[in-house]
Amino acid sequence: MVREDEFVALCRSHGLAATHQRRVIYATVASLHGHPSPELIYEKVKKKIPSISLATVYNNVRTFLASGMLREVSMHHGSLRVEPNNHEHHHLVCVRCRSITDLHAKNLGLLRLKTQPRGFRVTRIAVDVLGICAACAAKEVSK
Ligand SMILES: [Zn+2]
Ligand SMILES: [Zn+2]
Known part of the structure; x- marks a missing residue:
């Protein structure tokens, strides 16, 4: 899990509010050590936040992409795949x-x-x- 203070600092430097949901989503992407799809991220995040929806995960992934905290991997892949931008x-x-x-x-x-x-x-x-x-x-x- 990404440390709380590190996550807060990272969000601040990208102009995002550091919510619990976002921390879990970001930590999940980081822990997958690859190029997960929003669907795969959702499957993992659901285990920690059972009430979360796929749409919410998508929205947060898009917010991370827009802020530059995550980046989109290869356009050649054909579907959205992301990874930490670090x-x-x-x-x-x-x-x-x-x-x-x-x-x-x-x-x-x-x-x-x-x-x-x-x-x-x-x-x-x-x-x-x-x-x-x-x-x-x-x-x-x-x-
Ligand atoms: Zn990569
Ligand atoms: Zn192959």
């Missing part, structure tokens, strides 16, 4: 099973733009490496 990395996306794996920034070499796009303020460079994951590749071989 460390820089890229993603390996399997085009078969749509799995998403973290790719550490240091494994991609230095990324920078050769020319600054006019009028566009770059906040982050994120790369999706598309391909076929080991599990899907193994299935292909055994066919």
Whole structure:
């Protein structure tokens, strides 16, 4: 569980009110160590807050995304997947099973733009490496 004081500070720096519900949702996303969908987050949060609805989880996830506390993972995935917005990395996306794996920034070499796009303020460079994951590749071989 994310420490109460840390969560309050994090919310404050992102301009959000730190509610109990939000703390549980955020802690759940952090504890899943992956790229959960709102549905999966809801399944886990429900165990701690049985009265919560999927719509409430969605709303809070969207609020976290808008504030920058969570970020949306790969558009290639096809459905909403989120993760805490606290460390820089890229993603390996399997085009078969749509799995998403973290790719550490240091494994991609230095990324920078050769020319600054006019009028566009770059906040982050994120790369999706598309391909076929080991599990899907193994299935292909055994066919
Ligand atoms: Zn795959
Ligand atoms: Zn990731």
